[in-house]
Amino acid sequence: xxxxxxxxxxxxxxRGQDVALRCDPISGHVSLFWYQQALGxxxxxxxxxxxxxxxDKSGLPSDRFFAERPEGxxxxxxxxxxxxxxSAVYLCASSPQNRGEQYFGPGTRLTVT
Amino acid sequence: xxxxxxxxxxLSVPEGAIASLNCTYSDRGSQSFFxxxxxxxxxxELIMSIYSNGDKEDGRFTAQLxxxxxxxxxxxxxxxxxxxxxxxxxxxxxxxxxxxxxIFGQGTELSVKP
Numbered sequence: 001x002x003x004x005x006x007x008x009x010x011x012x013x014x015r016g017q018d019v020a021l022r023c024d025p026i027s028g029h030v031s032l033f034w035y036q037q038a039l040g041x042x043x044x045x046x047x048x049x050x051x052x053x054x055x056d057k058s059g060l061p062s063d064r065f066f067a068e069r070p071e072g073x074x075x076x077x078x079x080x081x082x083x084x085x086x087s088a089v090y091l092c093a094s095s096p097q098n099r100g101e102q103y104f105g106p107g108t109r110l111t112v113t
Numbered sequence: 114x115x116x117x118x119x120x121x122x123x124l125s126v127p128e129g130a131i132a133s134l135n136c137t138y139s140d141r142g143s144q145s146f147f148x149x150x151x152x153x154x155x156x157x158e159l160i161m162s163i164y165s166n167g168d169k170e171d172g173r174f175t176a177q178l179x180x181x182x183x184x185x186x187x188x189x190x191x192x193x194x195x196x197x198x199x200x201x202x203x204x205x206x207x208x209x210x211x212x213x214x215x216i217f218g219q220g221t222e223l224s225v226k227p
Contacts, residue, residue, distance in 0.1 A: 035215075041220075050212060102215060
């Protein structure tokens with residue numbers, strides 16, 4: 001079946017612009033995770049949804065980062081007033097339940113100039 | 114701060130050899146462990162999960178877990194050039210009502226030479 005999809009695949013933003021990154025999880029997966037991956041590093045956790053509830057946002061680096069999953073399916077990660085340090089690959093992963101194996105989407109590469 | 118440690122490499126092995134990738138973790142209570150493969154410019158792909166002490170085999174891959182030593186490893190037998198990638202070790206940090214986020218090591222770069 002279809003895997004996790006993310007859009008856009010690449011985004012270039014000027015410093016100070018707002019961006020929105022979309023994740024469409026595997027159908028039926030209740031758990032959705034966002035991670036940030038810097039070059040040469042492993043992914044780092046940002047936030048977690050179980051259905052529409054955001055149960056853990058401890059990894060969001062600042063209040064400029066906001067995520068939502070209003071209907072328990074598609075999720076959007078929004079970054080306001082982007083800064084150069086926000087440049088990274090943003091990965092979305094979904095899982096059939098919160099203890100299950102996580103499957104990653106292709107990621108969105110964000111470059112802030 | 115819960116941590117996962119891997120040697121960054123690069124680890125270079127000849128084609129047909131066994132590649133051994135290692136990982137240690139700091140949280141003694143961890144229960145679930147994963148190996149992901151990440152090709153350059155691509156996203157992580159799950160290749161193995163292991164939950165119990167001992168070995169778990171899947172094709173050319175064997176994951177080994179030793180909870181007493183807080184150590185997990187991945188063996189790749191008959192290594193192929195197509196195995197050249199970065200291998201990420203991940204440990205689940207499960208907190209009731211907060212889900213099970215993964216804590217990743219920085220990855221080990223593997224290069225298999227023809």
